[in-house]
Amino acid sequence: MGPAQDVLTVRRLRLGIGVVGIAMPIVLTAGNALFAGRLTLLESISGAYHTAMRDVFVGSMCAIGVFLVCYRYRPLDDVLSSVAGALSVTVALFPTAAGARDDPVSASDVLVGRVHQVCAAALFLLLAGFCLFLFTRTDPAAGPVTPEKLVRNRVYRVCGTIIVVAVALAPASTLLPETVQEAVKPVFWCETVAVLAFGVAWLVKGEAIIRDGSGWGADPS
Structure with missing residues (x-):
């Protein structure tokens, strides 16, 4: 496989990671409403497991896990994306205990739910x-930094900050009165905002948005 194919x-x-990330909260919400x-x-994006x-x-x-595991770019990216991919699959296979209202929640369910929460937080x-x-790195050998690259870096930083804030607010929101949690579903919104931010960042990285004039795949970072 040649450089162009790489x-x-x-x-x-x-692009695949970005598209699935952005589509997931929308499709899950619309599908659940339809059913x-x-x-x-x-209650949360993860709560879709119980619907x-x-x-x-x-x-x-x-x-998303498969895309991340298959993602290969630089050594550090390869390791971290593989870890993230494994975490994504673990989040899928170890369901959250929240939202399982039809059956009693056992001790093993709680343990599995904790594994889910830890892996989800680590993934985010x-x-x-x-x-x-x-994503914000710049390769000096690639030449001058383009205006498009500077714009993309701002988008990456905004998206990254949004994810961190959303991850911090999600557990904090459980301190709200139960009536407020039931009405607003703050954990769902925190997760949705984080997932959309991560999806946008990967779409920008795939140059579906804010392309360099030199062509797709020109982002040297």
Whole structure:
């Protein structure tokens, strides 16, 4: 596989991660509303596991995991993306205990739910790290930094910051009164904002948005 094909493969993986990330909260919400017969927000994106949208949630997380594991660019990117991919699959296969209202929640369910929460938080923080530190790098050998690259770096930093803030607010939101949590679904919104931010960052990295004039795949970082 030649250099041109390598660039094309990396770009397609970036685009795939971005598209699935952005589509997931939208598809899960719309699908759940369709099956429920009314528009109702999920307790969390992960809570889709306990609805008719289980297969879509698991499939989406596994797809993101496969994309991340297959993603190859630089040694550090390779290691971190593989870890993130493994975390994504773990999040899919170890469901959250929240939202499982039809069956009693056992001690093993709680343990599995904790594994889910830890892996989900670690995944989001890794993806924030990609935005803040890896995507913003500049290769001196690639020549002068283009105006488009500077704009993309701003987008990456904004997306990374949004993810970190959303991850911090999600557990903090559990301190709100139960009536407020039930009405607003703050965890769902925190997760949705984080997922959309990560999806946008990967779309920008794949140059579906803010392309360099020199062509797709020109981003040297």
